[in-house]
Amino acid sequence: MNQVQKLLIIGFVWPEPNSSAAGGRMMQLISLFKEQGFSITYASPAQDSDFMVDLQEFGVDKKSIELNNSNFDIFVKELNPTVVLFDRFMMEEQFGWRVAENCSDALRVLDTEDLHCLRIARQKAFKEKRLFNTNDLFSEEVAKREIASILRCDLSLMISEFEMELLESVFKIDKVLLYYLPFLLEPVDSAEIPGLPSFEQRKDFVFIGNFLHEPNWNAVQYLKETIWPLIKRQLPEAVLNVYGAYPSQKVLQLHQPKEGFLIMGRANEAQEVVKSARVVLAPLRFGAGIKGKFLEAMQCGTPSVTTFIGSESMHGDLPWNGFITDDAGDFANVAVRLYQNKLIWLIAQQNGMKIINQRYLKKLFEADFSKKIELLQTDLQKHRLTNFMGAMLQHHTLKSTKYMSRWIEEKNK
Structure with missing residues (x-):
């Protein structure tokens, strides 16, 4: 592809790698796309925090956006990204329809982080002092929202093989919509880690x-x-x-x-x-x-x-x-x-x-991931045609979410 590859990340929060694994994961994804030559813009409706990274230091443009505001449409149309990465399904729900409407050729990728519906259903089972059963997932409202989001996207990044298997077997998600991409790390060797304390030097x-x-x-x-x-x-x-x-x-x-x-x-x-x-x-x-x-x-x-x-x-x-x-x-x-x-x-x-x-070595995944993104971009229309459920959900979401969002925007005025 000859055009400059542009990645727009729509973040649930600004990355805080020292506060959570999710923040570290986001910085790994940024580094992966950077190395593939993408120019990156990170946009989020979240408030700034004292512990967020300085994205400019990593060569990433920072943009504050608002929920239910059509200024986003102008921004995304002007940016014209080739790939849009949604950080968790809530961001796809809020902005996915706007991306689909204004940049229909952009590849839409969801980074799930973890399956929220699985975490919530397990938590509920634990609080009710009973064993978790995969059938519990069907009664979770979050599951309906999360699975709809996965279906509307062209690709969902999964960090857990167990959750990929669950999506395929329980929710019957086509495996072409899922991609296993765990945390991406550098090799380690106890002999080479500088200043690694010994057994005796450690305590507590x-x-x-x-x-x-x-x-x-x-x-x-x-x-x-x-x-x-x-x-x-x-x-x-x-x-x-x-x-x-x-x-x-x-x-x-x-x-x-x-x-x-x-x-x-x-x-x-x-x-x-x-x-x-x-x-x-x-x-x-x-x-x-x-x-x-x-x-x-x-x-x-x-x-x-x-x-x-x-x-x-x-x-x-x-x-x-x-x-x-x-x-x-x-x-x-x-x-x-x-x-x-x-x-x-x-x-x-x-x-x-x-x-x-x-x-978890980065080198085990980076080349294959790059190839996957390239393949999807080359054959995006065919890929979308085979995902009928996703297209149907996208159609209805555009109708319902769009008008609800427009109504909220008018009300806010």
């Missing part, structure tokens, strides 16, 4: 995770009430440092220095915090996607203990970099073993590095 347990994310808050409560007392019984001197952006008053109230349970708030340098800890604890009881906190732990050579949902879709057939268990007593026991036994700890550390090097 650590939890790290954004508190705006409900699974993280629930995991910290579970640690405090159930697992930590069991660990303390075996290791009276043990300390757990709990880090995370946006802690609420409820989170801060869990700070108990006498119990070695410390709420530390936002980590200025997350990697330094994880590197200096001996073991990461994250007993996640519901959630979806793959978890950035564990990949960060692997990059820092820090073993972890988690649940089956925590490790879901992350390690394939490879052994975990620590232990996986859903039982609280077992969780405490293996956490103590990992903390005390250097040999087990070193094996776990190597396992984590193998997982990164065999499953």
